[in-house]
C-alpha cells in the first residue's frame with residue numbers, strides 16, 4: 710500500500726512559480742497541454758495562465774492551497790509540472806518545493822525516517 714502524495718493537500722508550487730515550457734508541448738503542436746490554458750511569454754515559450762501574474766495561481770489548479778488540491782489537466786500537464794517533485798521524493802530534497810510551501814506558511818516536508826543516516830558506533 711502506498712502513502713498518499715503530500716501534494717494532494719498542498720498545491721503551493723502551482724500557486725507560487727511561473728510555470729513555463731516550450732510551446733511544442735501544446736496540443737496544437739502535437740503535445741498535450743490545452744492551448745487555451747497557456748499564454749505566450751516569448752517566441753519559444755508559453756506559461757500556464759495565472760502563473761505569469763501576481764498573485765500566482767495556475768488556472769488548472771483546483772481546491773485550496775494547504776487544504777486539498779488537484780490538477781484539472783493532470784494527465785496532460787507539461788514536462789515542467791511532471792518534473793517538479795515533492796521534497797524527498799526518491800530521497801532528494803527539492804528546495805523549490807520547500808520555498809513554495811513556506812510562502813503559504815506550510816512547513817517543509819520531512820525526510821522519511823528510512824533515509825536518516827545510521828548512527829555510527
Ligand code: SF4
Pocket residue numbers: 715716717719720721722723793794795796805806807809810818
Ligand atoms: S510545493 Fe511540493 S508538496 Fe506542495 S504540491 Fe508542490 S511539489 Fe507537492
Ligand code: SF4
Pocket residue numbers: 722723728757767768769770771779780781782783786787790
Ligand atoms: S498544470 Fe496542474 S500541475 Fe501544472 S501548475 Fe497547473 S495545476 Fe499545477
